[in-house]
Amino acid sequence: NAGVTQTPKFRILKIGQSMTLQCTQDMNHNYMYWYRQDPGMGLKLIYYSVGAGITDKGEVPNGYNVSRSTTEDFPLRLELAAPSQTSVYFCASRTGGNTEAFFGQGTRLTVV
Amino acid sequence: AQTVTQSQPEMSVQEAETVTLSCTYDTSESNYYLFWYKQPPSRQMILVIRQEAYKQQNATENRFSVNFQKAAKSFSLKISDSQLGDTAMYFCAFIPGTYKYIFGTGTRLKVLA
Numbered sequence: 001n002a003g004v005t006q007t008p009k010f011r012i013l014k015i016g017q018s019m020t021l022q023c024t025q026d027m028n029h030n031y032m033y034w035y036r037q038d039p040g041m042g043l044k045l046i047y048y049s050v051g052a053g054i055t056d057k058g059e060v061p062n063g064y065n066v067s068r069s070t071t072e073d074f075p076l077r078l079e080l081a082a083p084s085q086t087s088v089y090f091c092a093s094r095t096g097g098n099t100e101a102f103f104g105q106g107t108r109l110t111v112v
Numbered sequence: 113a114q115t116v117t118q119s120q121p122e123m124s125v126q127e128a129e130t131v132t133l134s135c136t137y138d139t140s141e142s143n144y145y146l147f148w149y150k151q152p153p154s155r156q157m158i159l160v161i162r163q164e165a166y167k168q169q170n171a172t173e174n175r176f177s178v179n180f181q182k183a184a185k186s187f188s189l190k191i192s193d194s195q196l197g198d199t200a201m202y203f204c205a206f207i208p209g210t211y212k213y214i215f216g217t218g219t220r221l222k223v224l225a
Contacts, residue, residue: 031211031213033213035215040218040220041217041218042118042203042215042216042217042218043203043215044215045212045213045214045215048211048212048213050211056211058212088155090157092157092213094213096210097145098145098162098164098207100147100159100162101157101159101205101213103156103157105155105156106155
């Protein structure tokens with residue numbers, strides 16, 4: 001059982017470049033989330049989705065876009081990368097109610 | 113605003129001793145869920161314990177227990193008989209309502225031999 005899979009694990013981007021962070025889950029979870037974790041800090045919610053076709057902004061959505069065309073996939077798009085987007089990005093998913101979130105292994109992104 | 117505050121950036125404890133990590137939150141929701149997660153150096157997020165706001169009884173999982181004070185909006189984690197493997201970053205998190213999953217800034221715990 002793969003759980004939540006994120007790709008790539010590491011990436012270096014130049015300022016102004018764009019990229020998509022991929023996230024796939026095989027648990028048929030409705031809710032999916034993208035977080036960023038800056039060094040020594042907590043997780044800040046970027047975007048979340050409650051089902052295919054439905055997304056909403058979290059605490060820090062500026063500079064990012066998402067889509068949810070299927071239950072399984074929730075890609076995060078960075079347009080015009082900036083050094084402030086250097087961070088570790090986590091994707092997570094869960095079912096409803098009091099269920100725990102299952103996390104991917106994270107993507108370490110550096111913008112230079 | 114729906115926020116989670118962890119006021120202790122770093123803590124240390126001697127092996128086999130007990131330590132308590134603090135967490136406070138703010139929400140206007142009447143029902144919500146609270147969690148503690150552990151993040152070791154591997155970056156993996158591991159669920160430690162969960163608590164439902166409508167349950168008055170404090171949750172317990174082996175050496176981990178919580179002190180849930182709903183009126184004070186406080187949700188502390190107690191680790192008994194601390195082990196070297198407990199060294200990690202600990203995050204308090206909650207679901208205010210239904211959808212959002214909000215995390216605190218974390219407490220870095222070091223267990224000393």
